[in-house]
Amino acid sequence: MARWHYEDFPEGEVVEYGDRPVSAEGIVEFARAYDPQPFHLDAEAALETQAGELIASGWHTVALTFRMSFDAFIADSASQGAPGIDEIQWLKPVRPGDRLRVRRTTLAARVSGSRPHLGIVQFRFETLNQDGEIAMRQTNSVYVARRSVGEV
Amino acid sequence: MARWHYEDFPEGEVVEYGDRPVSAEGIVEFARAYDPQPFHLDAEAALETQAGELIASGWHTVALTFRMSFDAFIADSASQGAPGIDEIQWLKPVRPGDRLRVRRTTLAARVSGSRPHLGIVQFRFETLNQDGEIAMRQTNSVYVARRSVGEV
Numbered sequence: 001m002a003r004w005h006y007e008d009f010p011e012g013e014v015v016e017y018g019d020r021p022v023s024a025e026g027i028v029e030f031a032r033a034y035d036p037q038p039f040h041l042d043a044e045a046a047l048e049t050q051a052g053e054l055i056a057s058g059w060h061t062v063a064l065t066f067r068m069s070f071d072a073f074i075a076d077s078a079s080q081g082a083p084g085i086d087e088i089q090w091l092k093p094v095r096p097g098d099r100l101r102v103r104r105t106t107l108a109a110r111v112s113g114s115r116p117h118l119g120i121v122q123f124r125f126e127t128l129n130q131d132g133e134i135a136m137r138q139t140n141s142v143y144v145a146r147r148s149v150g151e152v
Numbered sequence: 153m154a155r156w157h158y159e160d161f162p163e164g165e166v167v168e169y170g171d172r173p174v175s176a177e178g179i180v181e182f183a184r185a186y187d188p189q190p191f192h193l194d195a196e197a198a199l200e201t202q203a204g205e206l207i208a209s210g211w212h213t214v215a216l217t218f219r220m221s222f223d224a225f226i227a228d229s230a231s232q233g234a235p236g237i238d239e240i241q242w243l244k245p246v247r248p249g250d251r252l253r254v255r256r257t258t259l260a261a262r263v264s265g266s267r268p269h270l271g272i273v274q275f276r277f278e279t280l281n282q283d284g285e286i287a288m289r290q291t292n293s294v295y296v297a298r299r300s301v302g303e304v
Binding site for chain 2: 033034035036037050058059062063064066067070074075080081082083084085086087088089090
């Protein structure tokens with residue numbers, strides 16, 4: 001039985017979770033597979049680029065953010081998945097040695113009209129570095145099953 | 153010297169590129185790191201889930217799409233990066249054995265008011281499977297340097 005249902009994500013709630021160290025090796029491994037721009041691949045080569053230093057692919061930051069959310073609540077939730085993403089903004093570079101965490105805000109929550117056993121929860125996820133700067137902001141809705149009557 | 157500049161992405165242009173096979177191993181490897189939901193990790197475990205089969209993480213599809221775009225034009229472009237993503241929609245599951253390609257449409261293109269050496273190009277990326285179904289749709293703008301006078 002999932003621990004977190006629709007009712008556990010009230011509108012306006014703000015929670016923080018995660019403590020994810022970012023390594024140069026992790027940055028480079030992701031970049032080799034999916035985003036091999038020089039400033040994601042090699043610290044020396046990055047000096048010659050607009051970035052000026054090795055930074056994580058924006059998609060890597062998104063993937064790390066999802067993993068933190070998975071570990072914090074999705075794994076133990078009645079989530080039925082997300083149809084898409086409303087918006088992503090990359091605001092600050094993510095660098096080797098950074099420690100990331102996530103601030104999740106419930107922007108809206110309502111019961112689905114067509115599928116009344118489901119709720120639709122709109123979250124804003126802000127990925128913060130160790131200095132409290134927002135590196136990435138993402139907004140999206142998730143379908144989450146409602147807690148059945150009598151369910152704990 | 154980059155091959156593709158702002159002028160090479162005229163509004164309304166539609167191009168297709170990529171031919172990326174998706175393997176079960178690739179799906180599972182991405183999922184282990186970033187999205188370890190059972191229907192992304194194991195074909196047998198997936199039978200018991202809402203997905204009913206092994207499917208790729210939506211973030212994996214996004215990352216593969218970016219890689220196809222990188223190989224097709226970003227690597228050899230005067231791209232100055234993307235500030236974010238306007239929208240992502242996941243429309244069809246991506247399965248082991250699929251072959252993905254990308255249809256890129258230039259939705260809008262204009263010169264930056266504040267930085268007139270740059271253009272702002274808004275693209276729609278549609279990730280198609282071998283049956284021509286749209287698995288994923290993404291819209292975002294990219295800064296691209298204008299071709300200097302006299303530059304080839």
